[in-house]
Amino acid sequence: MNYSQLEEHKKKVEEAKSIIHKALRTCRKPYVAFSGGKDSLCVLHLVSSIQKDVSVIHWDYGRYFIPKELHEEILEIARTFSSNVLVFTSDRYEKEKRNAYNIWGKEFFEKVVPKLMEEGFDCVFLGLRKEESSSRRIRIKNNIYITPMKEFYPIANWTWLDVWAYIVSNNIKYLSIYDKYGEVLGYNRARFVTFFDPQFDKYGSGNVDGVLMWRFKDVK
Amino acid sequence: MSERKYFIERFLKGLEKLPTPKDFKPCKITFFLSSPLSLTHPWLHFDGIVGYLQVRRILGEDFFLLSKKTRYSFPLHEKFPLAYYKEIPCASVSILESTQYKLEAMYKRFEDRWAGGKRKIYRGSGPFRDFMIQHLYVPTKTVIFYARADLEILEDLLKDLIGLGDNWRVGWGAVRKFVIEEWEEDWSIVADGRAMRPIPVRFLKSYEDSALLAWRSPYWDLSNVEECAVPGTRVELKDE
Numbered sequence: 001m002n003y004s005q006l007e008e009h010k011k012k013v014e015e016a017k018s019i020i021h022k023a024l025r026t027c028r029k030p031y032v033a034f035s036g037g038k039d040s041l042c043v044l045h046l047v048s049s050i051q052k053d054v055s056v057i058h059w060d061y062g063r064y065f066i067p068k069e070l071h072e073e074i075l076e077i078a079r080t081f082s083s084n085v086l087v088f089t090s091d092r093y094e095k096e097k098r099n100a101y102n103i104w105g106k107e108f109f110e111k112v113v114p115k116l117m118e119e120g121f122d123c124v125f126l127g128l129r130k131e132e133s134s135s136r137r138i139r140i141k142n143n144i145y146i147t148p149m150k151e152f153y154p155i156a157n158w159t160w161l162d163v164w165a166y167i168v169s170n171n172i173k174y175l176s177i178y179d180k181y182g183e184v185l186g187y188n189r190a191r192f193v194t195f196f197d198p199q200f201d202k203y204g205s206g207n208v209d210g211v212l213m214w215r216f217k218d219v220k
Numbered sequence: 221m222s223e224r225k226y227f228i229e230r231f232l233k234g235l236e237k238l239p240t241p242k243d244f245k246p247c248k249i250t251f252f253l254s255s256p257l258s259l260t261h262p263w264l265h266f267d268g269i270v271g272y273l274q275v276r277r278i279l280g281e282d283f284f285l286l287s288k289k290t291r292y293s294f295p296l297h298e299k300f301p302l303a304y305y306k307e308i309p310c311a312s313v314s315i316l317e318s319t320q321y322k323l324e325a326m327y328k329r330f331e332d333r334w335a336g337g338k339r340k341i342y343r344g345s346g347p348f349r350d351f352m353i354q355h356l357y358v359p360t361k362t363v364i365f366y367a368r369a370d371l372e373i374l375e376d377l378l379k380d381l382i383g384l385g386d387n388w389r390v391g392w393g394a395v396r397k398f399v400i401e402e403w404e405e406d407w408s409i410v411a412d413g414r415a416m417r418p419i420p421v422r423f424l425k426s427y428e429d430s431a432l433l434a435w436r437s438p439y440w441d442l443s444n445v446e447e448c449a450v451p452g453t454r455v456e457l458k459d460e
Contacts, residue, residue: 184321184356204325204353207386210260211321211356217261218432218445 003161004169012162013046016154020050020125023152027123030152031055031086031116036074036175037192039127042166043154047125048081055084057116057124059104062093065194067216070177077173088112097219098196113147123150131159160188180212224290227279231292234278235299241370244303244310246406249378251363251398257385258324258357258392261439263313263451264384265417266365267302268437270311273377274300291441301373303408306423309436310368310408312416313451314384317360326353326390355386363393366407366416375400415455418448428454 003009024030032047034040034056047054056078060071078085090107093100124147130137138144140156155163164187167174181190185208193200195209195216210217221229249266275294276283286292303310330348335341343350363384367374378398385393409416418433433448434441449455 185323185354189323202351202353204355207260207353207355208323211262214262215431218434218442220432220442220445 002165002169004165009162009165012155012158013166015157016043016046017050019152019154020047023123023125023150023154024051027150029055029120030123030125031057031121032082032125033127034058034074034078034085035127035192036070036077037127038163038167038174038178039129039155039158041077041127041172041174042158042163043125043127044078044081045166045170045172046154053082053084054125055086055121056082057112058085058087059108059112060087060089061104061194062089062100064093064097064100064219065197067195067213070175073175077175080173098198101199109147113149117148121149123152125152125154127155128153129158129163130156181208184208184212223287224292227282227286227292228294230282231275231278231294232297235297238274238278238299239373240299241301241373243370244368245371246368246403246408247366247371247374248401248403248407249365249367249374249398250401251365251381251384252396253361253363253384253393254396255391255394256322256357256359257316257363258355258387259321260355260386262319263417264363264365265313265437265439266311266367267309268439269381269384270302270369270374270377271300271437273380277377277380293438293441301370301377303368305409307436308409308417308419308423310406312366312408312411313418315364316358317362318358321356321358324355324357326355326387327351357392366403366411368406368408371400371402410455410457413454413456415449415451415453417451419455419457421447421449423458424449425456425458426454427456 030047032040032044032054034044036058044056058074058078060066063071075085075087088108090103092103092107096103128136128140130140140153143151145151175192177192178187178190193205195213196206200206271294279286328351330341330343330350334348341348378400381395381398382388383391383393383395388394405411407416409419415427418435420435421427421430427449429450430447431450432445433450434444435446435448436444438444
């Protein structure tokens with residue numbers, strides 16, 4: 001029997017759908033924050049199954065951190081769910097290249113969030129999960145919103161197994177990078193984050209990227 | 221005198237004592253390992269290893285005083301025991317028994333014997349910070365390189381080599397022994413129509429696949445990166 005057929009998983013899917021239903025009743029204009037990763041993909045699929053053509057917001061980390069082909073793949077996946085995919089980025093990525101640090105943290109909140117609020121967006125669906133880290137667990141538990149918009153975490157209680165079970169059982173197209181990393185690291189450890197990003201050096205991400213993403217090591 | 225200038229001058233002075241290579245012969249170098257090879261890139265570059273050994277031989281233990289943040293750019297010189305074809309070093313990349321990468325993590329955890337009587341220790345940052353660093357390794361028993369070199373000088377230099385790959389300082393890729401054999405053909409750059417190392421496409425008549433790669437040492441230096449044929453793919457060198 002597959003994990004996706006177990007009551008345990010089905011309950012979590014139902015719980016996620018119920019969170020989305022409730023959220024949609026209270027929101028006027030929601031959006032899904034879509035990084036391209038497996039978690040936000042599940043959220044996008046869940047929300048789209050309830051409300052068609054929901055707006056999707058994607059932050060582009062620039063060609064020094066995400067290969068162009070992969071960025072295209074992310075957008076292609078997003079466009080299969082929505083005709084309203086908004087992509088934001090910063091020109092600082094081109095200037096600072098791989099030395100760029102915490103640009104998202106600054107530019108997204110200072111420039112993008114006010115713009116989104118101006119356009120009437122009032123809530124966001126996020127793919128945060130408690131299992132990921134203690135800081136996320138605390139953020140979810142205490143409903144610590146990082147923007148003035150209301151945040152919803154439909155898959156907060158999901159494990160990595162729930163995420164993959166949902167993706168596989170629903171035959172959802174996911175980023176090809178997961179197969180590359182999953183084969184070596186295991187699908188429980190495979191994460192989609194910026195490549196060759198100095199902020200992840202402390203975890204040895206550069207060591208792994210250097211072998212698996214060698215074509216992307218040097219970008220000119 | 222700047223630190224950079226000091227070390228480069230010492231290197232140039234030390235070079236004078238090294239023998240000058242005379243006779244370059246095609247060869248195969250096999251390293252026998254006693255522990256798995258840790259990698260941060262799919263290939264090891266033999267000319268990089270030889271260059272490193274030469275700098276270490278000259279600077280001795282002071283090699284470890286070199287700052288990681290300073291670019292020393294030790295100049296090219298005629299004492300290098302590997303031959304060149306045009307500007308390309310005649311040295312292949314590593315050939316391993318397997319390319320099945322495995323994941324391993326190294327942990328550093330606080331131990332109170334290093335605390336020096338302190339009563340409060342921060343483990344989230346600073347010198348006692350905990351960390352977990354991931355790296356990939358390949359369980360290979362041998363690592364093979366092909367080169368065109370002065371065998372006598374090369375053998376003498378390779379005696380200093382303790383380990384190959386990344387993290388050799390903590391036991392990965394430990395070299396048990398090495399064997400240098402004379403080889404009939406020169407497989408250091410191209411073997412049976414396949415690139416044995418990154419070759420800039422400007423030196424090629426045709427190539428199957430290319431990528432941005434460093435093609436000469438130091439391989440971490442971005443100024444040595446250009447469009448190169450990928451090792452292992454079909455290539456044809458331009459006529460002389």
